[in-house]
């Protein structure tokens with residue numbers, strides 16, 4: 001599925017990163033390296049990786065799958081009193097830093113375990129298990145931006161998601177049926193964020 005939607009520049013605009021985080025060989029950084037990088041990047045933006053933001057990032061990195069804001073909020077039980085707006089703001093902040101991506105068709109968030117990407121990303125989204133995999137979408141996005149430019153369409157946000165069956169490659173082999181699109185839909189109904 002290809003989707004384009006406009007959204008508020010305040011929350012949706014993916015900014016350019018001042019540093020390249022990813023190694024040419026896509027070496028996976030350690031958890032500590034990722035958290036430190038997020039703290040550094042937050043500081044460069046004049047902000048800080050507060051305890052709640054760090055906790056949300058850890059929750060998403062632990063999950064290794066897209067989580068709805070509702071699921072993230074539920075996982076924050078016991079970490080003081082966290083209101084839904086606080087959780088949403090933490091998620092938006094991590095998205096703005098590039099350490100977390102929104103998987104729009106699942107209305108969910110996925111931590112990028114390689115860290116922020118220097119190129120636009122697309123996602124393969126499994127409709128059965130709800131797992132998502134990032135892929136570089138540089139050429140596709142450039143092509144679409146060029147088409148928009150030619151037609152005088154002012155783009156504020158673009159996302160590219162390809163839905164289908166992971167055929168056991170992502171999460172279907174060990175899918176317990178409790179997470180995935182059905183669970184995500186229930187969470188959307190309960191908690192319409194955007």
Ligand SMILES: [Zn+2]
Nearest residue numbers: 126129166172
């Ligand atoms: Zn699957």
